[in-house]
Amino acid sequence: MAEISIRDVRKSYGKDEVVHGVDLAIYDGEFVVIIGPSGCGKSTLLRMIAGLEAISSGEIAIGGKVVNDLEPRERGCAMVFQNYALYPHMSVAGNIGYALKVARMKRAERDAKVAEVARSVGLDEFLDRKPGQLSGGQRQRVAMARAIIREPEVFLFDEPLSNLDAKLRVQMRHEIRRIHNRIGATSVFVTHDQHEGMTLADRMVIMNKGTIEQIGTPEEVYDHPASVYVAGFIGSPSMNFLAGTVEAGVAAIRLGNDGRIDIAAERAKALDGKLVQIGLRPENLSMVAPGAGAITGHFEFAEELGSGRLYHFQFEDLTLTVLSADKHSFQPGQEVGLTADPVHVHIFDGATGARLDTLEPMRRRASLEVAQ
Amino acid sequence: MRRAYFKNNWVAALVVTPQLLIIFIFFYWPTSQALYWAFTLEQPWGGGNEWVGFENFRYLLSDDRYWHSVWVSVVYAVCTTALAMGMALILALFADRQLRGYKGVRIGLIWPYAVAAPAIGLAFRFIFNPSAGVASYLNYAFPDFWNPVMNGDHALTMVIIAGAWKQVSYSFIFFLAGLQSIPRSLTEASAMDGARVMRRMWDIQLPLITPTVFFLVIINLTDSFTDSFGIVSTMTSGGPARATNLMVYKIYEDGFRGLDYSGAAAQSIILMLLVVALTFFQFKYVERRVHYS
Numbered sequence: 001m002a003e004i005s006i007r008d009v010r011k012s013y014g015k016d017e018v019v020h021g022v023d024l025a026i027y028d029g030e031f032v033v034i035i036g037p038s039g040c041g042k043s044t045l046l047r048m049i050a051g052l053e054a055i056s057s058g059e060i061a062i063g064g065k066v067v068n069d070l071e072p073r074e075r076g077c078a079m080v081f082q083n084y085a086l087y088p089h090m091s092v093a094g095n096i097g098y099a100l101k102v103a104r105m106k107r108a109e110r111d112a113k114v115a116e117v118a119r120s121v122g123l124d125e126f127l128d129r130k131p132g133q134l135s136g137g138q139r140q141r142v143a144m145a146r147a148i149i150r151e152p153e154v155f156l157f158d159e160p161l162s163n164l165d166a167k168l169r170v171q172m173r174h175e176i177r178r179i180h181n182r183i184g185a186t187s188v189f190v191t192h193d194q195h196e197g198m199t200l201a202d203r204m205v206i207m208n209k210g211t212i213e214q215i216g217t218p219e220e221v222y223d224h225p226a227s228v229y230v231a232g233f234i235g236s237p238s239m240n241f242l243a244g245t246v247e248a249g250v251a252a253i254r255l256g257n258d259g260r261i262d263i264a265a266e267r268a269k270a271l272d273g274k275l276v277q278i279g280l281r282p283e284n285l286s287m288v289a290p291g292a293g294a295i296t297g298h299f300e301f302a303e304e305l306g307s308g309r310l311y312h313f314q315f316e317d318l319t320l321t322v323l324s325a326d327k328h329s330f331q332p333g334q335e336v337g338l339t340a341d342p343v344h345v346h347i348f349d350g351a352t353g354a355r356l357d358t359l360e361p362m363r364r365r366a367s368l369e370v371a372q
Numbered sequence: 373m374r375r376a377y378f379k380n381n382w383v384a385a386l387v388v389t390p391q392l393l394i395i396f397i398f399f400y401w402p403t404s405q406a407l408y409w410a411f412t413l414e415q416p417w418g419g420g421n422e423w424v425g426f427e428n429f430r431y432l433l434s435d436d437r438y439w440h441s442v443w444v445s446v447v448y449a450v451c452t453t454a455l456a457m458g459m460a461l462i463l464a465l466f467a468d469r470q471l472r473g474y475k476g477v478r479i480g481l482i483w484p485y486a487v488a489a490p491a492i493g494l495a496f497r498f499i500f501n502p503s504a505g506v507a508s509y510l511n512y513a514f515p516d517f518w519n520p521v522m523n524g525d526h527a528l529t530m531v532i533i534a535g536a537w538k539q540v541s542y543s544f545i546f547f548l549a550g551l552q553s554i555p556r557s558l559t560e561a562s563a564m565d566g567a568r569v570m571r572r573m574w575d576i577q578l579p580l581i582t583p584t585v586f587f588l589v590i591i592n593l594t595d596s597f598t599d600s601f602g603i604v605s606t607m608t609s610g611g612p613a614r615a616t617n618l619m620v621y622k623i624y625e626d627g628f629r630g631l632d633y634s635g636a637a638a639q640s641i642i643l644m645l646l647v648v649a650l651t652f653f654q655f656k657y658v659e660r661r662v663h664y665s
Contacts, residue, residue, distance in 0.1 A: 051563075052560050052563070052564075071563070072560075072563045072564050073563065073564070073565075073567070073568070077564065078564060079560075079561070079564045081557045081560070081561060082557075083555065083557060085555065085557035085558050085560065085561035086561075087558060087561075087562070087575075087576060088580070089579045089580060098562070098565050098567075098575075099565035099566050102562075102565055102566045102567045102571060102575075103566055146561075146565070150565070150566075
């Protein structure tokens with residue numbers, strides 16, 4: 001069993017605190033993706049789990065054992081680095097088998113194991129090559145094999161796909177998921193790429209400026225973002241945001257001068273008179289006749305996506321995007337009505353950016369998990 | 373690689389002339405003079421010379437004292453290089469770990485490079501003096517344990533230690549730079565693979581700085597052969613009984629004390645050829661084993 005529990009972990013470099021008290025519980029065998037923009041502390045958190053970075057305060061336990069003062073080799077973690085960190089002077093076989101060599105495994109046994117692991121990632125033809133003679137994807141596989149061969153309880157990934165081209169990245173993503181399903185080690189994967197995060201994760205941890213914004217399954221995070229920050233970070237094309245005031249009398253949010261978006265009556269009553277930010281995903285907006293919609297936008301241009309089109313509209317001083325499978329041909333400047341189903345309207349506090357409906361239950365869940 | 377282009381050649385010539393002039397005055401001209409003298413018999417007080425062909429070389433190569441000097445020089449060069457590089461490497465490996473206070477240590481280790489050889493020689497002469505220096509305490513505890521004034525092996529050891537000390541800082545700077553150019557993620561990866569500090573140094577860091585090691589071996593050996601005069605002159609004057617009579621010191625002794633200019637010139641030529649051959653040999657055979665990433 002290798003569940004990871006992180007309690008109030010902080011990291012500071014001198015006076016600068018970069019991780020401000022993170023609480024997180026990762027279950028045995030789970031695939032957790034930590035995602036956030038660069039500088040949000042996600043890599044630092046991963047490196048603290050690995051033991052490559054000292055923990056300033058708080059506690060990290062792996063499999064019930066506090067590892068704060070343990071060396072990396074005593075923690076049972078394997079790690080795949082962003083730049084692969086392959087040993088350039090060793091052959092592929094040497095790289096993959098290095099951990100076993102250090103552990104004093106017998107030569108014959110080691111070679112057999114290396115061959116087996118190399119075959120499982122499709123590297124058996126390249127065992128005698130040096131890393132410099134391999135392509136990016138092959139190097140990536142060597143890095144994976146080097147981690148797999150140790151049969152770790154915890155698998156750590158530090159942005160391992162960011163040096164690959166787009167096609168290979170998708171391919172390796174699938175491979176990582178396959179390997180995870182096969183060996184079942186607890187995995188923590190750090191990335192800034194939301195596609196990687198959404199597709200790989202059992203649960204996602206969204207970080208911003210050294211704190212956790214939200215923990216949840218990709219679906220939860222997408223459907224119920226806990227804050228404006230998460231809502232804007234997750235989802236592509238990204239969410240539209242509009243400022244408005246809730247009016248209980250008409251069960252709607254008043255937007256700008258003449259925009260009005262309907263919401264459920266009880267939600268409107270609870271938030272009457274409040275200044276809010278509403279979030280609308282491009283795929284939840286639909287285009288209707290001018291005047292018939294909640295707001296009227298002026299068409300700017302459309303982007304062809306093949307499966308659909310992304311329409312850009314000007315509404316007052318904002319740009320709104322609408323994703324639709326329908327192919328319209330609007331003239332620039334043409335007025336188009338835009339409308340949204342009330343269930344897909346995300347409402348956030350205008351001042352704090354926090355979600356104003358389902359936020360509390362989500363937060364409570366996160367802290368319950370830590371308490372376990 | 374950036375290249376500079378000049379519109380007209382005489383600007384280029386103007387730029388390189390000072391350097392060419394310096395090289396000519398301080399290297400080619402003296403060398404050619406020495407080469408000429410090596411084939412003549414020069415009068416000690418001037419006034420003409422006589423062409424003697426290879427006579428100077430023939431005499432040297434049949435002289436046991438000269439061969440002894442070559443042997444002592446080789447011992448000195450190999451030992452100094454090994455000792456200096458060994459110490460520099462250990463210091464650099466630990467400085468690279470950035471333990472507490474390493475910045476101070478780093479500066480402290482670079483300073484000795486700025487100390488002139490005779491000053492080092494004097495300092496070590498005091499330290500190793502059998503009756504008055506630091507080593508006299510050793511002799512007090514163990515009588516006759518240390519006496520470089522009488523014992524040739526002791527004297528050679530002393531000169532080697534002083535010479536090595538002088539060269540440690542130079543090698544240290546290069547080793548530290550080499551180690552710091554290794555991506556930190558490589559040592560981190562080997563730490564994750566279970567290797568401890570010493571194992572990481574041996575398996576990862578050392579193999580990756582072999583180009584630096586190769587460079588330093590050449591520089592240190594060359595320096596030990598050609599740059600040991602200051603230390604020998606201040607510490608032992610080549611004694612006792614020629615035990616520390618290194619080739620450079622013997623050139624000075626024979627030429628300026630013994631006034632055998634021709635013999636000294638022939639020795640300089642041999643020394644130069646020796647260093648050239650050594651460097652050539654290393655580039656030809658040792659460099660193959662160097663891993664350039």
